[in-house]
Amino acid sequence: MKVVSVKHTKSTKPVKVLDCFVDSGYLQGDSGSLPDVDTDFESLRLQDVRSYMERRYNSENKTRVFMAGTFTTMKIKAVIKDVARVHRIPPSITNYMTAIIKEDGIDFSDFMMLAAKERKLAKFINDYPQVFEDIRTLMFQPRSSSIHASAQLITPSQKDGVEMECFDYTPIKKIDGQLVSEFSGYDLDECGLLKNDSLATKELSKLRQVIEICNAQYGTDLSLEKLARSNCDDTKVFELLCKGYTQNVFQMSSRGMTKFLMELQPQNIEDLIAANALFRPATLNSGSTDAFIDRKHGEVAPTYLWGTYDAMKNTYGVLCYQEQLMQIALKVGNFSLGEGYKLIKFISKKKQAKIDAMRDKFMKGAEKNGCPKEDAIAIWTLFENAGSYCFNRSHATAYGVTAYAGAYLKAHYPTPFYTIALQWADDDELVTLMSEMEECSSAKVVAPDINxxxxxxxxxxxxxxxxxxxxxxxxxxxxxxxxxxxxxxxxxxxxxxxxxxxxxxxxxxxxxxxxxxxxxxxxxxxxxxxxxxxxxxxxxxxxxxxxxxxxxxxxxxxxxxxxxxxxxxxxxxxxxxxxxxxxxxxxxxxxxxxGIGAIDYKRIYDNSEIKPRIKGRAKYTTLREISDPDKEEEKVAVCATVAEISENKFESKKTGHTETFCKITLQQNNDTCAMVIWPEEYAILRGELLQSKNRLVIFNGFVKYSDYSGKNEIWLNKRSQLQVL
Incomplete structure (x- = not known):
């Protein structure tokens, strides 16, 4: 971005703007801390930005810019391996035990609870008790230091009238020619230093490249700024997202988010902003995501507690954003927004004593404003429940606008969009991208040509x-x-x-x-x-x-x-x-x-030995046709390539035994579909199927909708015929 001109405007009175006016500001020291400044830059230009920061602020022969240090801590798996090595326990035993531990971030008490369920782990503890006595004191201790991926700090040039450099604020070391603090970013925050997180976002580089192609090939005058400053209300964009064509759209392309958008049916930029804030693990677990969808579609009427309507009207009475919490705390409890910000931090960090102290102030303010006591209690309960996972609206807005810009380019200029998407894509993303491209655009990928x-x-x-x-x-x-x-x-x-x-x-x-x-x-x-x-x-x-x-x-x-x-x-x-x-x-x-090629699967099926045995039981169907929701429960015959195959275990509710089923990813050129083979059928076919990866398979089965994937799958049954070519 190029700054063309700068205009300074002075005012004798502070102008109150709801989202940023916080009385005397975010204070340092005992009463508060400076906020992080998080800025996303193109991944291809991040080093240029950091170099600029050094040139800009390392002036007058002062060194003021450095990177924050960070520490890796000893988690359960690493500490077990390190301590076991000291006690000369064979690595094969140690590796086997640590493989049982699925989550590396658990604490010692959770580990002991796991040992109570896992017999082999319990035996390991009994055989080597001293190992676990040593582990107790070592867990989560610093193990090694490195450079923070994004946090760059700039120290003030003066303090109390004295000229200062970064060395006067914190211990500094040099790693590969880079100045790095001995303290971590969290410690520097406590020191009152401003942390500037310069984050690399490859999506911005991709958008710039697409825009450059559009301007060169089609004579457009596009820019990311113009797209962001538009009304963000293009109909084609939202039609595209509602249909689930979300591949390579920023923050929207995961399977779960795609399914969520198809349920949400976004109609405007506010819906995209809310989607970014709502589709997160804690929000999904709390039920807020489902509540938002139900209220948006009119299945449940939104309800508003006293004084919350203005803050929550755009989210149908669901608390999504930190700014909403601060706005309600201001209107109902007479908080300043600075106090509302501190409330969010206390709730997110579970500082119960400080939360309780602010509760009294809120209740008094609510009573003074005339809020009914039962509503005040309900609002505070909402704060405590939702405050730990509320998302920052300004952050969600930046993500939503970036997603809109990508979807706009995809809807109106699909060929440049998919060209850049393919250039940046990993190998395992190519098939999905090409499949979607064939469905929603005129662009097509052709085989490589030497000329x-x-x-x-x-x-x-x-x-x-x-x-x-x-x-x-x-x-x-x-x-x-x-x-x-x-x-x-x-x-x-x-x-x-x-x-x-x-x-x-x-x-x-x-x-x-x-x-x-x-x-x-x-x-x-x-x-x-x-x-x-x-x-x-x-x-x-x-x-x-x-x-x-x-x-x-x-x-x-x-x-x-x-x-x-x-x-x-x-x-x-x-x-x-x-x-x-x-x-x-x-x-x-x-x-x-x-990675590209076209197989005539119908021709292979027609010439196969198995076709006469299937004839009359099922109709030949392509994987693309199977994705149609109306195909559920239909009997189908399929010829496809086995792209992936995996065995999975579950505990049967009927027998109580652990049973094995198989899940196969089928591929027909650019189309994919999952096939599930349950234990009884898999026991018969296992020998054939384990050797079938990258081979052709012909079979008949029936279509079943999966709540987990949000798509149709193919299931085999006892009458299914199967041949691996």
């Missing part, structure tokens, strides 16, 4: 084609890709596989006519491309276009050409003779190596 693909996802904005990244092909590193792209840029597109090999490996195949032929400096550079890279490029479909391959099966001929030129062997193990003529084999190779 069009780049080191990252590259887009043709006229056709809305996003070419797969060459670096996403397995074993093809950045150096190999750069070598290929540099040759293409320098000498033009490749014409066929032979031309590619001649140019990439030109110095390997060079023939000298005379002993004194001159050499080129480039000959002394080691070519980072090898035969395996070429093989993987072919299998990923990079040469289909220039070799005029009409079918994926024709990639075998391209492999043979490359093998002859480069001298590698085509083995039966890699290319089984019974599979080289089947199109799905080559599509599977492409998907495995690059």
């Amino acid at each position: 069009n693909s780049e080191s990252s996802f590259h887009t043709n904005y006229e056709t809305n084609e996003i070419f797969w990244s060459l670096t996403r092909i397995k074993q093809l590193g950045v150096k190999a890709v750069e070598w290929i792209i540099n040759e293409r840029s320098k000498n033009g597109p490749f014409t066929d596989i032979d031309n590619f090999i001649d140019r990439i490996f030109k110095y390997k195949f060079k023939v000298y006519k005379y002993w004194d032929d001159p050499d080129n400096e480039e000959e002394f550079q080691k070519c980072p491309v090898n035969a395996r890279h070429v093989r993987n490029l072919i299998l990923s479909g990079c040469f289909d276009k220039i070799e005029n391959a009409q079918s994926v099966v024709e990639r075998y001929a391209i492999i043979e050409k490359a093998a002859k030129r480069l001298g590698f062997e085509i083995t039966e193990k890699d290319f089984p003779s019974e599979l080289v003529g089947k199109h799905y084999f080559w599509s599977q190779q492409q998907i495995e190596l690059s």
